[in-house]
Each structure stands twice: as structure tokens, then as C-alpha cells.
Amino acid sequence: xxxxxxxxxxxxxxxxxxxxxxxxxxxxxxxxxxxxxxxxxxxxxxxxxxxxxxxxxxxxxxxxxxxxxxxxxxxxxxxxxxxxxxxxxxxxxxxxxxxxxxxxxxxxxxxxxxxxxxxxxxxxxxxxxxxxxxxxxxxxxxxxxxxxxxxxxxxxxxxxxxxxxxxxxxxxxxxxxxxxxxxxxxxxxxxxxxxxxxxxxxxxxxxxxxxxxxxxxxxxxxxxxxxxxxxxxxxxxxxxxxxxxxxxxxxxxxxxxxxxxxxxxxxxxxxxxxxxxxxxxxxxxxxxxxxxxxxxxxx
Numbered sequence: 001x002x003x004x005x006x007x008x009x010x011x012x013x014x015x016x017x018x019x020x021x022x023x024x025x026x027x028x029x030x031x032x033x034x035x036x037x038x039x040x041x042x043x044x045x046x047x048x049x050x051x052x053x054x055x056x057x058x059x060x061x062x063x064x065x066x067x068x069x070x071x072x073x074x075x076x077x078x079x080x081x082x083x084x085x086x087x088x089x090x091x092x093x094x095x096x097x098x099x100x101x102x103x104x105x106x107x108x109x110x111x112x113x114x115x116x117x118x119x120x121x122x123x124x125x126x127x128x129x130x131x132x133x134x135x136x137x138x139x140x141x142x143x144x145x146x147x148x149x150x151x152x153x154x155x156x157x158x159x160x161x162x163x164x165x166x167x168x169x170x171x172x173x174x175x176x177x178x179x180x181x182x183x184x185x186x187x188x189x190x191x192x193x194x195x196x197x198x199x200x201x202x203x204x205x206x207x208x209x210x211x212x213x214x215x216x217x218x219x220x221x222x223x224x225x226x227x228x229x230x231x232x233x234x235x236x237x238x239x240x241x242x243x244x245x246x247x248x249x250x251x252x253x254x255x256x257x258x259x260x261x262x263x264x265x266x267x268x269x270x271x272x273x274x275x276x277x278x279x280x281x282x283x284x285x286x287x288x289x290x291x292x293x294x295x296x297x298x299x
Contacts, residue, residue: 014238018246021230026104026253028223029095030261031216036096039213042201045092047214049194051221056187059229065181072188074180080172081192087165088193094158099264104254105144105274106159108247110166111281112137117167130287137280143273144266186228245285248278 032044060066071077095103112134119126126134145156176185209217234243251274258264266274 011238011242014234014236014243015246017230017237018234018243019249021227021234022247022250023253024223024227024230026100026250026257028220028227029103029254030100030257031220031223032092033095033100034261035213035216035220039207039209039217040201040204041092041096042197042204043206043209044217045088045197046194046201047209047217048221048224049190049197051218052190052225053187053194055221055225056183056190056228059225060181060183060187063183065183068181068184071177071180071184072191074177076172076176077180077185077188080169080176080185081188083165083169083172084189085192085196087162087169090158090165091162094155094162097155098159099258099262099266101251101255101258101264101266101274102144102156102270103159104251105270105277106141106156107163107166108251108277108281109137109141110163110170111284112277113163113167114170115284117171121171127287130284133280133283133287137277137284140273140276140280143269143276146269182232245282248281251278 032048035044057066091103091107115126115130116134118124119131141160145160173185255264255266
């Protein structure tokens, strides 16, 4: 039986690819979180970044994208990578110190924040329905963060900061020349991450890693690269309104892995916040689909 018959075409293939991509992204984060027990954050990001850079460079060369390697120094590509570097550090540090399900829930608020920024900064019209969904989504974030003295996790602020960086990164991405291959943009991203993290790890002091840590980080790097490629292929095969809401399946994976590995169970307020964030995000996607304004994000 051929792969085409199994995967199908169009929306069916796009849905399968995107679901796999989301699962790989979450498993990648869980692997990094597991390694943090014995390996410093900078070394984790350096090892994962170096492996991912080598893999992406190989893919880019095989596809001929390295002919445009000079585009790595494009001003907007560099700016995007710097913002993504800051966001990645904030995200990973927060991930290492809070439940993966809560972290993922806060991250899922990025489309809501993007809609708010587009309305305020770019002055694009946003009706009262979507403003209502945005407000509800941010209330959901507050329920997950729970900023009360007795149970406030300060790392939640870093998680919110990571979401802000994601929004800024995506705004910069919209201004990158479409002639620059996505692989070059991704290569710049992971390459900068690898260099910066490696430098900081060497200053901090490199520690010897066992086969467990090395294997987990190698898998993490391969999973994140495969996730990127599957996401790109998903958007090439399926209609955007069909697959974009599937990103919320990442929450299910995060909650499941958080429970199975670390025994994390969201409390009542956090659970209510997660429902609010997902419902608000899905409604915003619905309104964008109705208005016919959903376009594939550049990666």
C-alpha cells in the first residue's frame, strides 16, 4: 500500500502532517525538560541547536537552498532570529520550572495577542466579537498564571514574555522577503541559537553527559526539525482554516505527558483558564475564516 493511499491528499494529508508536527514539538520540549535534571539550560540548548543546525544545513544543501546562504545576513532575518532567540530562552527557562501543560496553555495565547497587536499597532479593524474573545483569552492566561502571593510562580512571567517575543517574531516574519527560502530563515534561527548557547555553556562550564542525556537531546533536535518540515508540508497541502485550530492538540499532549512523567495535574482555576484560552483562540480563528483573512504563517 502506497504512502499516498495511506496519507491521502489535500486536507487529509495536511491534517495528518500537522498533528504529527504538533506532537513532535511537544515531545521535543518534554525531552529537554527531562534532561534539565542533570544538564544546565545553556548546554541543553547548545547541543540541541548544534545537531538541529547540522541537519537543517544538510537538508538546505540537498534542496539547493544554500545557494542563497547570504540571505542569512538579511536585516529582517537577523532581527527575527534575535527576537526568537530571546523568546526561546524565556520559553525554555520557564518550561524547566513550571508544569509543561501550564506552559503550553500560556503559549497558546499567542494568536490572541497577535490579533490584539495587529488591531492596536497596525490599526487593522477588529470587531467587538474578537475583542471579547481576546479579553476572555487573557483572563484564561491569568487563571493559569494565578498571580497571587501564596501560589504565584514567577516563571509564569517569563512564559508571558516568551509569548510577546513570539508575536514580535511573527510580525517581523511578515516583512521578510518572500524570495528568501524558509529553510534559510530556520537555519539562521537555529544557528544563532547554537552559537550563543554554546558560548554561554562554555563560560558556565561544560559538563560530561551520559548516553541518556545525549540521546534525549539528539532526539529532541531531530523531532524539532521534523516538526518544522511537517508543518511546512501541512500548510502546502491543506486549507489554513482546517489545520490551524489543530495546534491546540498540543495542549492535550502537554497535559498527558505532564501527568504521565511528572504527575502534574492542573488545579481547578488553571483548568478553567485552559478551556477559556482554547475556546477564545478557536473563536478568533473562526472569525478570521469568516472574514477570509487566514493566511499560512511563514516559518
